[in-house]
Amino acid sequence: MSNKEKESIQLLQGTLDLIVLRTLATMGPQHAYQIATRLQQISDKLLNLNQGTLYPALVRLEQYGWIKGTWGRTESNREAKYYEITKAGQKALGVETKTWKRMAALVERLLLEES
C-alpha cells in the first residue's frame, strides 16, 4: 500500500465508513456522486476531499457485505451505480455508532480533564 493512501485513511479512519453507512441508512439508495455531495453538505465544505477517495470506502463496505451496489437509472435517465445498505449493514451501523459514541465520549472526557 502506498503512503498516500494510508494518510487519507488515517485522516478519516472509521469516520468515512460510518458517514457513508449513515447516509445510505437515512437517505435510501444513493450513487457515489450523491454520497459525495451529501458529504460536502454535512461537512459544510470543511472536509475538502477529492470525490475519488470515496471509492475505496465503497468497495470496502461492499466487501464486508454491509452495502450492495446495483446499476440503475436516474430520473434524467442516466445510468449510475446505486448503493443500498443491507441488513448486515444496518446492524453494523448500530454497533459502529455505539462504538463511535463511546470513543468520542472518552476522547472528550480526556480532553476536558487535560484542559
Place this chain on the structure above:
Amino acid sequence: MKHLRRVLLKFCMLFVNSKVEAELAREIAAHVAFLEEEYLRQGLTPEEARRASRLAYGGVEQAKQLHRDERAFQGLGQILQDTRYTFRQLRRSPGFTGTVILMLALGIGATTAIFSIVEGVLLRPLPFRDPDGLVSLGDVLEGSHCASCADSSVTPPDIRNYMRGTQSFSHLGGYRGRLFELSGAGDPAAVNGTRMSGEVFAALGVPPLLGRTFTQQEDEENQQVVVLSYGMWRSRFHGDRNVLGSKILLYRKPYTVIGVMPRDFEFPLNPGHVNQSEFWLPLSLQPEEFAAGAAASWNSRMVGRLKPGISLEQAQSDAERVAQETMRDYPAFMRSLSIHAVVTPLHEDIVEQARPLVRTLFFAVIVVLLIVCANLAGLLLVRAIRRRREIAVRLALGARAGTLLREAIVESMLLSIAGGAIGFAMAAVALRVGVSLLPQTLPRIREIGLDLPVMLFALGLALLTGFLCGLAPAFAAIRTNVNEALKEGGRTGTLGSGHARLRSALVVAEIAVALTLLTASGLLLRSFEKMRQVKLGFRPENALAALYVLPHQQYRTQSAIDEFTKTLRNSVGQLPGVEAVGITSFLPASGNSWNIAFTIEGYVAPKGAGMNMAAMSLVEGDLFEALDVRVLRGRVFSESDNAGSQLVAVVNRKMAERYWPGQDPVGKRLRRGMPETSTPWMTIVGEVDDVKLGSRDADTTPQVYQPVTQTVASEAVFASVGELSGADGWIVLRSRMAPSQMEDTLRATLRNIDPQLPLYQMQTMEQAISKSEAPRRFNTALIALFASAAVVLSVLGIYSVIAFSVALREQEMAVRMALGFQRSGVILLILSSGAKLAAVGCGLGLLGAMAASHLLRSFLFEVSPFDPAVLALSASAMLLLAVAASTLPARRASSADPMMALRAE
C-alpha cells in the same frame, strides 16, 4: 467473519480483474458526468465545467489505483501478472525453456531420489513406539580383534543376567536370528526367523495386525508359538484371516501361529532385503546354551527400553555392574576374558554402518545439483544480457527495480518448479527401479520411498534453486545502466565486464565441483580395479556351492549325521563331470566367518595384543581340491584324520606368518581357547594360501581348518553333552563343465538321500564373489554416473559461456580480421579464454578433491585419496573437454566473414 469474507473476496477479485476494472471505469465516468452537469447548471461554460469536474473528482488514475489496492491483494495480482508474462516469454523460446527444465529435472530428480534414501535410512524415526527410548545392549569383548565381534553382541547367559540384574529398563530382551527349515506351509524352504524374548515385543510396542504376540512367560515356558510377518502371511497363507491356530513346522517341530505383524513391522532392522526376519518365535534358551562353548559364544543381541527419566549413562553403569558380576561367575576356561557393557541408542546402532555411504551419495548428488544451478544461473544471465535493451527501455519508462527483480525471480522459480515436478516424477521412476539395486549393506531398504517429507524436500529444493538462480540475472537486470545501454544504439559490442566476470565465476565453480566428483569417481574406479586384482586364494571357476542344515528331529545322533554326509559326498562325487567334492562350515566370499581364540604353543604375545583370534572352518572331504586352494607346505586332511586319530589342523599363510614367522608351521601345535582352558593340542599338518572369506577388499584374517570329525574331541570342555558336529555345511563341488549345469543334478542327488531336505543359497562361486563385490560396484557405478553427469553439465556450461562471449565479440573479431589478424589467431584467442577458465576451475577442483578426501577415504581400497595418477588424469581430462567445448564457437568466430559482420552494424 467480515474479515474472512473480505480476504476471500480480495483473493477472488484477482481473477475477475478486467470485469471489475470495466465497471469501475463506467462508474467513474458516470460520476464525473454528474459533476460536469452540476457545474453546467451553475453556469460554467462546457470547457470550464469539464475542467472543474476533473478537479473536484481528483485524479481518475489515482482513484482507480486506490480502488484496486482496496479490493484485491495487489502483490499477488502482480505476481500472477508476472507469471502470465513469463509464460508468454518462455513459450517464445521453447529451446531454452526445454533445456533448462530438463536440466533442472535431472538435478532435482537425482537429489530427491538420493534424499529419499537418506530420509528412509538415516533420518526417519525407527518404526516402533517412542523409538527414542529404545537402546541396544551388548558386550565389548576386550582383546578380540575380529570384525564380527565389534557389534555389541551377548552370550545366552548374558541375556539371562542382564534381564534379571538390571533396573534401568522397563523392558529388555535378547534375540538371535537364524535360518530355519520351514515346512507344513507350501514347499519346504529355508526362511529367516528370529528367536526372541517376549520382552522384545513389549519393548518395541508395535501391536500385531492379527492375534497377539507372545509374552515373556510363554518364552520361559518353552511354548511352541510363532508370530508371522505380513510378507510371510501373504505369501504362504494368502492373507488368510483364519491363519491363527494353524501350525507350521520349523526344523520339523510344530509351532502354532498366534499372530501376524503389520506390513511395516521389521525387526531386527537388518541391512538389505534378503535378511529380513519372516517370523518370530520365543527365544526359550535351552540348558545346553548355558553350558560350555555356547556360553562363550557372543551370538545374540539385546534390545531394551529405558525407564522414563533414566539416562543412557545411568543405564550403562547399571549394565556394567551386571557385566562385572557375570565375569565373576565365569567358569575357569573363560577367566581371562574381560567384557564391558555398552548401551547405545538403537537408531545409532542401526544406521552407523550405512552413514558413510549415504553421506557420500548425498554429497555427490548435491555437487550435481550445484552444477545444475550454476548452469541455470548462467543461462538466465545470458538471457538477461540479451534483453538488456528491453530492460533499459522499461527502466527509462519508469519501471521500478523491484518489479524487474520480481520478474526475474518469478521466471526462474517457474522454471525450477516445472523442473522440480518433472524431476519428482523421474525420482519416483528411478526409485521403483533403483531400490532393488541398492547394496545389501543398507538397513531399512523397505522404508525408502517418496513420502511427504521427501515431497516437501523436493518442493523446497525447487523453490530454493529457482530463487538463488534467479538472483544473478535479477541483479544483472537492475544494474543495467540505462544511458549506456540505450546509447550503444544498434551496437552490441563488448558488454559490461561485471556480467562477464559473474558468468566466468559460475563456469569456474562448475568445473571445480565437477572435477572434485570426477576425481572421486576415478579413485573409486581405481579401487575397484585394485580390488579385482586381489587374489582370492581359490579358483572360483567351475565351482558350485549350496548350504544344507540337517533338522535335529530327524538326525539325532552323530552316526546319522555322519551317514548322511558320507552318502552325500559319495553320490555327488560319483556324478559325471565332478572332479572334487568337499564340505565346509564357512563358504569363502560369503562374508560369514567364525572367529575363535586359540592358544599357540610357545608363542608369547606382545603386550596388549589381546587374544589370538582366527577364523575357524570345519571341513570334510576334498574341500581344498574342490575350491582349488594352493597347498604351500605339508599336506591337507585325508580320510584317516578322523574322530579317533591324532588331532590335526591346517593354517593359512597369514596365520603362519603371524605366529611362526620365518619358520615352517608344520609340526607346531595349537589348541582352542585361552591358556587356562584345558583343551587338547592339535598338530599343524599343512599350510595353505590365504582364502578370502568375505569380499576381496576385506582384510585377510588368520585361518585355521580342522576336520569336522575331530570337533568334539578338540573342544573338550567347550563341548556340551551330546554335542553333534557336521549337522550343517556348505557342499562345494568342482566340475569339468559349467557349474550352473550341475545345479539340477545336485538337487536331484540330495532328494534321493532326504526328499524333505532343502538346499539353500545354491550358487556358483563366481556368483558368490560377485555378490561380495556388489556394494563396491554399486558405490563406484553411482559415483561414476554422477561424475559423468557433472562433467557433461559443466562442459555444457563452458560451451554456452564461450559461445555467448564469441557471439558478442563477433564484430570485434571481424574488425581484428579486417585489420589483418589471422584466423588461427582468432581460434587461439578464444581457445585460450576457454582454457583459462578451465585451468582456474581445475585448480580449485583439485583443492576441492583434497578437501573431500576424508569423506572418501573409507571407500578407497589400496588407493590414496591423493593418488597422483588419478588427480592428473581427471584434471587433464577436464581441461581437454573444456578446450574441446570451446573449439566449436572458436571455429564459428574464425569463419565469420568480416564484411558481413561489419555490415550488420
